[in-house]
Amino acid sequence: xxxxxxxxxxxxxxxxxxxxxxxxxxxxxxxxxxxxxxxxxxxxxxxxxxxxxxxxxxxxxxxxxxxxxxxxxxxxxxxxxxxxxxxxxxxxxxxxxxxxxxxxxxxxxxxxxxxxxxxxxxxxxxxxxxxxxxxxxxxxxxxxxxxxxxxxxxxxxxxxxxxxxxxxxxxxxxxxxxxxxxxxxxxxxxxxxxxxxxxxxxxxxxxxxxxxxxxxxxxxxxxxxxxxxxxxxxxxxxxxxxxxxxxxxxxxxxxxxxxxxxxxxxxxxxxxxxxxxxxx
Numbered sequence: 001x002x003x004x005x006x007x008x009x010x011x012x013x014x015x016x017x018x019x020x021x022x023x024x025x026x027x028x029x030x031x032x033x034x035x036x037x038x039x040x041x042x043x044x045x046x047x048x049x050x051x052x053x054x055x056x057x058x059x060x061x062x063x064x065x066x067x068x069x070x071x072x073x074x075x076x077x078x079x080x081x082x083x084x085x086x087x088x089x090x091x092x093x094x095x096x097x098x099x100x101x102x103x104x105x106x107x108x109x110x111x112x113x114x115x116x117x118x119x120x121x122x123x124x125x126x127x128x129x130x131x132x133x134x135x136x137x138x139x140x141x142x143x144x145x146x147x148x149x150x151x152x153x154x155x156x157x158x159x160x161x162x163x164x165x166x167x168x169x170x171x172x173x174x175x176x177x178x179x180x181x182x183x184x185x186x187x188x189x190x191x192x193x194x195x196x197x198x199x200x201x202x203x204x205x206x207x208x209x210x211x212x213x214x215x216x217x218x219x220x221x222x223x224x225x226x227x228x229x230x231x232x233x234x235x236x237x238x239x240x241x242x243x244x245x246x247x248x249x250x251x252x253x254x255x256x257x258x259x260x261x262x263x264x265x266x267x268x269x270x271x272x273x274x275x276x277x278x279x280x
Contacts, residue, residue: 106145
């Protein structure tokens with residue numbers, strides 16, 4: 001019977017749970033108010049969401065309503081006419097004025113009039129002395145200007161060649177330059193053959209192997225202004241032959257007669273071809 005009374009009254013879950021309990025306790029009140037609070041919270045939350053979501057739209061709508069009406073601008077293209085640039089023509093320079101005409105110098109003339117004999121002669125200007133007449137030109141009317149003697153002395157007679165001609169100036173020669181062409185070449189006492197004999201006699205053949213055959217070289221040296229020789233060189237293919245040839249030339253102490261240009265001693269480069277035969 002108790003169960004039938006309970007179902008017959010359509011009690012809620014909270015009523016069933018808190019039956020025969022203190023309903024003034026906070027838990028019952030919270031459970032009893034929960035559906036209403038949940039509905040209220042949902043409505044408030046939905047409203048805040050809509051306000052937040054629609055705020056930009058509302059702001060733009062209000063802004064468009066307050067915006068000024070757009071102004072129409074005629075955007076038709078206008079034809080632009082380009083004017084040709086003005087080119088200034090260069091000004092013609094005026095030609096310089098012509099130079100003033102050159103006045104010809106007037107020749108000074110002194111009056112030279114001989115008065116005619118008359119009964120009552122007028123006062124005439126006496127003729128100038130002969131010394132004055134020789135200084136310039138004479139005429140009937142006096143005129144100031146440049147003096148031009150009427151008498152020009154004859155030119156001096158041409159030279160007969162009796163006077164001594166000017167002595168020719170001889171070119172100066174250098175004390176340090178080595179010449180290859182001179183007026184008088186350097187000479188060894190007794191001649192070039194005597195020099196060759198000296199070289200042949202002083203040459204030490206033991207420096208060679210003895211089976212070289214014919215060996216050639218060219219020896220060059222400088223004959224100084226005092227007759228000594230310097231800068232001895234040999235340019236043959238055999239180095240041993242070249243070394244001995246240089247030693248032999250340096251060992252000859254005889255003084256040379258120096259080369260000369262215009263009678264002055266100069267340094268002279270002498271060339272001597274040397275050929276020897278070595279047979280084994």
